[in-house]
Amino acid sequence: xARDTTALxxxxxxxxxxxxxxxxLTGLAGCAGVGGGGDSEYPALGNYPVxxxxxxxxxxxxxxxxxxxxxxxxxxxxxxxxxxxxxGGGWVDNWDGLSGDxxxxxxxxxxxxxxxxxxxxxxxSASRMISRDNAIMITGGSSSGVAIAVQELCQEEKVQFxxxxxxxxxxxxxxxxxxxxxxxxxxxxxxxALAPVLAEEYGEDLNFYQLYADYSWxxxxxxxxxxFFTEVGNWSQIESVPTPLGTSDYSSYLSxxxxxxxDVLVLNHYGLDAANSLPQAIEAGLDQDMEIVVPxxxxxxxxxxxxxxxxxxxxxxxxxxxxxxASQSFVEFYREEHDRAPSYGARIAYTQTLxxxxxxxxxxxxxxxxxxxxxxxxEYSGAGLGNETMRGCDHQAQRDVLVCQGVDPSEQTEDLLxxxxxxxxxxxxxxxxxxxxxAECELGDYGDE
Amino acid sequence: MxxxxxxxxxxxxxxxxxxxxxxAGGSGGSALAGLRDRDDxxxxxxxxxxxxxxxxxxxxxxxxxxxxxISIGGYTGLPSLVLIYGIIVIGFNLLLGYTGLLxxxxxxxxxxxxxxxxxxxxxxxxxxxxxxxxxxxxxLLAWPIGFVSIRRSGVYFAVLTLTFGQAxxxxxxxxxxxxxxxxxxxxxxxxxxxxxxxxxxxxxxVPVFDSYTVMYGFTSVVMLAALWVxxxxxxxxxxxxxxxxxxxxERVEFVGLNVFRYKLMAFIISAVFAGVGGAMFVIHEQYxxxxxxxxxxxxxxxxxxxxxxxxxxxxxPVFGALVFEYVANVISGVSLPxxxxxxxxxxxxxxxxxxxxxxxxxxxxxxxxxxxxxxxNGRGGGDGDEPAAxxxxxxx
Numbered sequence: 089x090a091r092d093t094t095a096l097x098x099x100x101x102x103x104x105x106x107x108x109x110x111x112x113l114t115g116l117a118g119c120a121g122v123g124g125g126g127d128s129e130y131p132a133l134g135n136y137p138v139x140x141x142x143x144x145x146x147x148x149x150x151x152x153x154x155x156x157x158x159x160x161x162x163x164x165x166x167x168x169x170x171x172x173x174x175x176g177g178g179w180v181d182n183w184d185g186l187s188g189d190x191x192x193x194x195x196x197x198x199x200x201x202x203x204x205x206x207x208x209x210x211x212x213s214a215s216r217m218i219s220r221d222n223a224i225m226i227t228g229g230s231s232s233g234v235a236i237a238v239q240e241l242c243q244e245e246k247v248q249f250x251x252x253x254x255x256x257x258x259x260x261x262x263x264x265x266x267x268x269x270x271x272x273x274x275x276x277x278x279x280x281a282l283a284p285v286l287a288e289e290y291g292e293d294l295n296f297y298q299l300y301a302d303y304s305w306x307x308x309x310x311x312x313x314x315x316f317f318t319e320v321g322n323w324s325q326i327e328s329v330p331t332p333l334g335t336s337d338y339s340s341y342l343s344x345x346x347x348x349x350x351d352v353l354v355l356n357h358y359g360l361d362a363a364n365s366l367p368q369a370i371e372a373g374l375d376q377d378m379e380i381v382v383p384x385x386x387x388x389x390x391x392x393x394x395x396x397x398x399x400x401x402x403x404x405x406x407x408x409x410x411x412x413x414a415s416q417s418f419v420e421f422y423r424e425e426h427d428r429a430p431s432y433g434a435r436i437a438y439t440q441t442l443x444x445x446x447x448x449x450x451x452x453x454x455x456x457x458x459x460x461x462x463x464x465x466x467e468y469s470g471a472g473l474g475n476e477t478m479r480g481c482d483h484q485a486q487r488d489v490l491v492c493q494g495v496d497p498s499e500q501t502e503d504l505l506x507x508x509x510x511x512x513x514x515x516x517x518x519x520x521x522x523x524x525x526x527a528e529c530e531l532g533d534y535g536d537e
Numbered sequence: 538m539x540x541x542x543x544x545x546x547x548x549x550x551x552x553x554x555x556x557x558x559x560x561a562g563g564s565g566g567s568a569l570a571g572l573r574d575r576d577d578x579x580x581x582x583x584x585x586x587x588x589x590x591x592x593x594x595x596x597x598x599x600x601x602x603x604x605x606x607i608s609i610g611g612y613t614g615l616p617s618l619v620l621i622y623g624i625i626v627i628g629f630n631l632l633l634g635y636t637g638l639l640x641x642x643x644x645x646x647x648x649x650x651x652x653x654x655x656x657x658x659x660x661x662x663x664x665x666x667x668x669x670x671x672x673x674x675x676x677l678l679a680w681p682i683g684f685v686s687i688r689r690s691g692v693y694f695a696v697l698t699l700t701f702g703q704a705x706x707x708x709x710x711x712x713x714x715x716x717x718x719x720x721x722x723x724x725x726x727x728x729x730x731x732x733x734x735x736x737x738x739x740x741x742x743v744p745v746f747d748s749y750t751v752m753y754g755f756t757s758v759v760m761l762a763a764l765w766v767x768x769x770x771x772x773x774x775x776x777x778x779x780x781x782x783x784x785x786x787e788r789v790e791f792v793g794l795n796v797f798r799y800k801l802m803a804f805i806i807s808a809v810f811a812g813v814g815g816a817m818f819v820i821h822e823q824y825x826x827x828x829x830x831x832x833x834x835x836x837x838x839x840x841x842x843x844x845x846x847x848x849x850x851x852x853x854p855v856f857g858a859l860v861f862e863y864v865a866n867v868i869s870g871v872s873l874p875x876x877x878x879x880x881x882x883x884x885x886x887x888x889x890x891x892x893x894x895x896x897x898x899x900x901x902x903x904x905x906x907x908x909x910x911x912x913x914n915g916r917g918g919g920d921g922d923e924p925a926a927x928x929x930x931x932x933x
Contacts, residue, residue, distance in 0.1 A: 152881030199608075201870050202880045207722050208829035211822065212618075212866045220599070220612035233720045237824060240724045244823065263721055302711055303720035330711070333720070 130455040133535050134246035135222045138454050143194040145170065145441065146201065146217030148228035148238065149252070153205035154334070154360040155230040157388045158433045162228060162252050163200065164426055165437030170196050173445055178421050179414060182470055183442060185449035192448060203229060207237035214238050218245050224454050225250060225444050230433065232256030232305040239268035246535045248456055250440035253405075253433050255358075255384055257308035260484035261525025266532045267456065269463055269483045271440050271471070273517075275309040276524050278383050278403045279316035281489040281512040286401060287321030290352060290379055294323045297345050299338070299365065300356035302330035308525075309356045313383060317354075326350060331357075331365075338365040339372065347377045354381045363392030370396045385492055387431040390505040397494025397505065404492045405432035406472055407508050415472040429503035439471045443478070457534035476514070481521035482529040486514050579768050580761055583852065587757045591616040591748035594863075607871055611863070613748055614821070617756045619855075619862045621817045624763045626842045626854035628810020633840070634848030635771060636803040637783030638690075641836050642698030645682065645705050646808040648830030650675040650815030652709070655723045655825055656716070662727035664738065664755065668816040675812025676805060683804035687797060690786075699833055706831035722826035726819060731755060738820070752821060759817060763810060767851050770806065779803050811839075845891055847901025856902040860890060 130136065147166045149159035172178035173196045176188025190196055199221045201213030210229065217223040218241075226242055227250035229235040235254035242249035243265035251259060251270040255278070260270050296317055300310035310328050317323040326349060331341055342365075345353060353374060357365045362382055366389075369380055382389070385402040408419045408429040418438065422430040443463065451458040464480035476487040492506040519526060591611075599610025625647060632638050650671030657670040686697040709717040717723055730737040731751060742749040770776045778799050781789050790796050819825050829835065838861065846857025869883035879886065898905035 151878075152884070156881065199870065200872065200878050200880060202883070204881070206828050207826040208822070208824070209865075211824060213870065215614050216612045216866055216870055219614060220595075220610060221608065233722065233826065237722050237724075237826060240824065258721055305720075332707070332711075 130453060130458070130536070134456055135218065135224050136453075136455050138194060138222075138224055141194050142197050143191055143454065144217075144221050144223045145196060145198050145444075146214065146221065146223035146226040146228075147198055147437075148201045148203055148210055148213050148217065148226055149437075150205045150230050150234075151200075151202040155205045155388070158230045158253060158359070158386065158431070159203075159228075161387070161431045162230065162433045162437040164422070165430065165434035166198065166227070166441055168422065168425065168434075169438045169441035169445075170198050173442070178417065179438075179442055179470060182414070183446050185446045186442065187449070191445045192452070192454065196445075199223060201228075203231075203234050203238075205231050205234060207231075207233050210234045210238050211241050214241055218242075218247050223247065227437070227440050227444070228252050229254055232259055233303060235259050235268075236263045236304065239263075239265050243267045243532055246456055248444060248459060250444050252436050252440060253386075254305075255309070256305040257312065257525035258304055260482045260529060261308075262528040264482055264529040264531055266460060266483075266534055269440070269443070269478060269485075271436050271443065271476075271478075271485045271487075272405050273403075273487065273489050274484065274525065275305065275312040275383075276519065277489050277517045278309070279312035280517045281403055281491055281510075282313075282381070282383060282401065283316035283320035284512075285491045285510055286317070286352070286381065287323075289401070290321075292321050292323070294321065294351035295326050295349050296323050296352040296354055297326045297350045298328040298354040298356060299331050299341055300328060301333050301358065301361055303333045305358065306330070306333070306356050309383060310354075313354055313356065317352075323352070331361075333361065335361065336364050338368045342369050342372050342374060345374060345378075347374070350378045352379045352381060354383065356383055358384055359386060359388055360392070362386075362389040366393045366400070367396040385494075385506060386433070387505065390494065394500055394505060395497050398496040400494045401509070402492055402494075402506075404490050404506060406435045407432065407490055407492065407506060408503065409508055410472060410490075410511075412472060412474070414470045418472060435472060443468075443471075455536075457536040460534060474514075479521070479526075481531075482526040483531065484526065486518045488512060488514050489517055576765060576768055579851070580765050583764055584757075584761055587620075587760065590619075591753060592746065594619075595748040596746075607873065609867060609871060611867055613750065614752075615862065615866060616748065617750070617753045617821050618818075618866070619859045620753075620756045620760045621814050621821060622839075622842060622858035622862060623855035624760055624817065625811050625814035626839055626846065626858050627763055627767045627851065628807040628814075629839050630843050630848055630851070630854045631767060631770065631776075631779065631810070632803050632807035633843055634850075634854075635776065635779045635783050636800060638687075638800065638803065639695050639840070640686075640698045640804070640807070641695045641833065641840070642682070642686075642700070642702030643807070643811045643839050644831050644833065644835035645698075645702040646675040646679055646811035647815035647818070647835060647839075648709070648825070648827070649678050649705065650812035651819040651825045651830045652717055652723065654816035654819045655726050658727045658819075659725075662729040663733070664728045664731060664820050667728060667820060668759070668813060671816030671819070672809055672812040675808050675815060679805045679808030679812075680801075683801045683808070687800045687804060699836065702831060702836055703833055706827055706833070709827040709831055717827065720827070722824055724824045726823045726825075728820045728823070756817060756821070759813065763813065764851065767810075771851060775799075841887075841891065845894055845901055847898075847903035847905075849900050850903045850907070853901055853903030856906075860902065861887065864890065 147163060149162045150156050151159050172180040174190050180186045180188050199217050201217060203210035203213060214226050217226055225248040229238060230253045232254045235251050236259055239249045249268040251268055255275055257274050257276050298310050300306040314325050329341060355365050366382060380400055382400055382402040385404045390397055419429055447459045447462040448454055451462045463478050466478045469475045473488045476485050478485050489512045491509045493509050495505055495507055594611035594616055602609040629643055632640055653674035654667040654671035658667050682701045686694055689697060710719055728738060736751045738752040740751045741747055742751055742754050782799060786796055842857035842861045843854040845860055846855060847853030864883055864887045868886055869879055872878045894902060
């Protein structure tokens with residue numbers, strides 16, 4: 089349901105009178121003036137214009153369900169971003185436009201919501217942030233299903249959405265929208281980065297067998313694996329088998345894997361699913377007969393399956409061991425606050441929030457179409473992965489991708505679970521605007537046409 | 538909406554009105570109970586409540602929240618959502634509270650109606666026709682599912698309905714994803730507005746009050762229709778048989794009535810309500826996902842709402858829907874000064890509310906109101922007020 093766009097609503101009047109009443113009661117010389125940084129050269133749209141001297145960001149993360157640990161780390165990243173935006177520090181000092189006194193002079197406040205890793209719950213929570221709390225930007229999610237559901241809502245409501253963890257090709261492919269941007273890489277780029285490393289490591293002309301989680305992400309993931317393993321290493325696929333999302337016992341699927349023929353087993357599972365399937369594959373002794381690959385690593389999975397990940401290849405968004413200045417400073421101030429190294433979820437959360445704030449500063453307005461135009465085609469570095477481009481045609485960041493290998497259980501520490509094998513340059517990755525997932529993308533309208 | 542009416546025409550005996558008064562007089566015996574059962578009173582009182590409901594939920598609670606510094610106000614869209622679930626649980630209660638059948642698969646009707654309405658909107662983007670289309674599909678689906686499930690009772694019935702629901706869920710997520718959009722959900726729903734798009738659903742009904750959207754008006758009208766139909770049914774001789782079935786099936790059979798046929802019809806009627814709700818839901822949300830539409834937890838939520846609100850009365854479950862959705866969508870976003878964000882604890886909060894209500898007021902929130910009203914009237918207890926209610930509450 090789109091919000092009304094009248095300048096002064098009943099609720100605003102009530103709020104204002106409530107504030108005035110409170111100010112009067114406490115005897116303060118309260119001046120409920122029309123906010124600072126008032127730029128009103130654009131018509132009202134979504135939650136623009138921002139009234140008062142605060143601006144609200146909505147952090148919509150899984151606080152319950154199987155991705156709740158990731159949600160908690162995302163939230164830590166978000167809160168750091170808010171603190172730095174308001175008070176300076178962290179990357180804010182090095183990014184152009186950001187000043188450390190809020191965004192366009194307005195203090196950033198945050199509202200939180202629980203997506204429960206469920207698309208509808210996530211949409212309800214985002215609706216509340218948009219209609220009641222007047223959030224100017226929503227970010228979060230740790231599932232492609234959730235990200236796609238919420239970004240569609242944000243497109244309808246003309247409120248910016250900044251994707252957090254979402255790896256499906258569809259997010260910036262067939263389901264892309266104008267109001268959403270993605271910093272994370274996708275399954276297609278995982279295939280591009282992983283296949284050459286595996287071809288070199290394991291050789292050419294091998295047979296591979298896939299299991300994949302049967303939903304949006306798993307489907308695009310296995311398709312990308314098939315495409316690049318076949319193209320790059322000249323491997324051939326024996327079969328690709330869907331497993332229901334949230335399966336806890338994979339033994340029947342694993343026992344179907346033909347041991348004599350299979351050289352590489354690809355487990356396209358994420359989070360808790362991967363934490364179940366990988367140890368079960370190793371328990372069944374499959375690693376004796378073949379190599380196992382987990383295309384997308386995350387910390388939750390690496391921690392839960394820590395005994396099984398030794399030597400296993402996969403990709404990751406980012407890793408705290410990267411030695412560039414931005415990464416190191418992020419690790420440092422995160423560690424200061426939370427006493428351990430950040431996961432990649434925290435980096436995406438932090439980066440996506442700053443990206444939005446910086447775009448607002450460049451556009452000198454919260455008016456969404458102008459902010460979107462600032463982000464489209466924006467070149468940036470200083471987010472820990474070298475030079476990146478937020479591409480205009482599909483809102484997908486073109487950036488480096490890390491290939492990682494699990495650390496042997498005997499050498500693991502709380503933070504050290506993965507070693508970086510290679511950082512594939514963005515020049516060797518990606519796809520043109522008329523190829524790959526981007527070919528299916530139609531972004532939709534800005535809202536000011 | 539029209540689906541309701543046709544269902545009603547089939548079910549309610551034409552001269553049920555006069556019988557109603559007698560029946561109510563016989564079982565209730567008090568003036569208040571008699572008033573409560575009258576169609577016009579029920580509809581007018583509810584209409585009055587519906588007029589102030591968004592104002593209370595959004596503006597008043599929002600203003601209170603601003604004063605105490607905790608955001609407890611509702612938001613645009615929440616009142617409609619509460620009413621949509623209210624419509625569903627009114628029908629669900631006809632099955633659970635009156636006939637005494639605990640279905641754990643009503644998400645099947647909710648979800649199938651939602652998907653049907655969504656698909657239908659691709660052809661004809663009319664909200665009213667979407668509701669009719671969705672309701673028809675839910676009704677047609679309820680017949681075979683009911684036909685098989687009704688043959689067993691108690692836990693077997695519950696599990697059978699659950700199984701049918703889950704089968705649909707897995708179908709929508711996997712093999713049927715070409716039609717349903719699978720895990721990406723179904724969006725791109727084209728509900729242009731009422732009266733051939735003349736009234737956009739998100740437009741304001743009243744200029745200054747932004748809580749009152751056309752969607753809310755539309756939902757309110759459907760809600761009133763659902764309530765009227767529900768009231769007609771339970772106050773008709775047909776509804777009396779439902780109630781009798783809930784109390785003692787064997788006796789009904791001894792009287793010579795076809796128990797199977799009545800139970801099946803109760804099942805189908807409740808599915809009609811779930812279908813109307815499902816189609817309304819998709820018009821409201823413009824989005825549907827298998828987890829929302831068809832997963833068994835959705836069925837469980839209907840049960841919780843119904844029991845929380847009170848199974849013994851027609852309007853009771855709507856209070857359950859209100860509390861449920863309020864806790865799920867507003868309380869879950871509250872951040873308390875000392876404790877911090879409630880977030881994922883909302884199910885815990887809901888559980889605590891549920892335990893408290895069911896423990897202290899076995900007849901649910903409505904039962905608590907009824908008891909209070911009785912105490913104010915100086916009659917105490919209130920158990921004799923609505924015998925069917927008390928029985929219904931204790932049955933499950």
